[in-house]
Amino acid sequence: MEQNETPGARTPAPGTQRPGGRTARTRTSVLEAALAELVESGYGATRIERIAARAGVAATTVYRRWGSLENIVVDLADELAVSITLGGTGSLEDDLRTVARAVVRLNGDPAHRAWLEAMVAAAPGSPKAREALASVLAHRRDVTAAAVHAAVARGEVPPGTDGHEVIRATVAPLYLRMYITGEPVGPAEADRAAASAALAARAGLYVLAGAADGAAAPAEAG
């Protein structure tokens, strides 16, 4: 089955393919086929040969372009990354509940779930997958941390409260169930996680040592 072709031997020179041309169409077909295979078979049983067959391209084309399933999964990040938007409810707990319920809802979308499971599975063996996963999650945290900054501004939580840490606390119990223990998650788990993170934030537990605005933070033994 393997063809010991020189890598790149038949790849057109850079710039010879127009955007939106055959190369772009191949990319779209392969990524769509990969996602369908991940949903059907799961990461562990997904094979590049089946992705290629489904996309109607030669397996060597896929190997030449991506090299491995990990790299295809990483490329899917651009297609699937979603932003969670917050209404700004005026209550940190309500905002966090919006975030937590969005995480649970995304987990109910087979395509999103299959891709994120693949990222989690690929991360330990692939620094590129690890980085892409961390980057997707950090981007989500950036957006949702705005809710924490608003809560600081209206005096609901202490100055110096770390937005990323509050969001981590909110989503962590959900990710534990979804991607590690495989336990079910629903609105009840989302709401409990949001309530717990909001309570700890109000108590000042996420004012971290060395916070940027110099708020008095307890020194923690590192």
Add this chain to the structure above:
Amino acid sequence: MEQNETPGARTPAPGTQRPGGRTARTRTSVLEAALAELVESGYGATRIERIAARAGVAATTVYRRWGSLENIVVDLADELAVSITLGGTGSLEDDLRTVARAVVRLNGDPAHRAWLEAMVAAAPGSPKAREALASVLAHRRDVTAAAVHAAVARGEVPPGTDGHEVIRATVAPLYLRMYITGEPVGPAEADRAAASAALAARAGLYVLAGAADGAAAPAEAG
């Protein structure tokens, strides 16, 4: 490289190998070699051929007995599962801190970390790995939930507080960093997770609807 041998063709009939005999020695050698390979190469790059070579057995022997790397990783659970013991400090937060710091310490052990990373990576593609991972973590929760029952008994947290849920809340922010985002963890993260879980427990957030002892629990929309 593949040999299309009938599976089990040269396996001795059940009962013909004494415990502690060659079969047991092979098992030990293969599991030790697998762990060493996982530590050196990570789950994604670990190959059964290299495990077999390291253990000094034929690759076919390993394939016949385990079938896949996932199954070897699952078998390692028996060798590596550790119990976290609690002193019973008389304070829920102190007990939870012991649990959280133990999780962080185990993560610093290369063998334990490599194995648990492999379990997390294998779980989405292998129901057996998923079940083994869930079982290891559930067992740890059983042990540590005793600290929560003691806190209920001395009136520190409300009756009906769910021990497993308190422990999940304690370890979730650590697992998120260790196995999903790949961010570092240390004693500061452990202590913060313990403080947050203890606070939420004292506030009654882990009194779940339908708790066994019939404590008044807020009904949660499912």
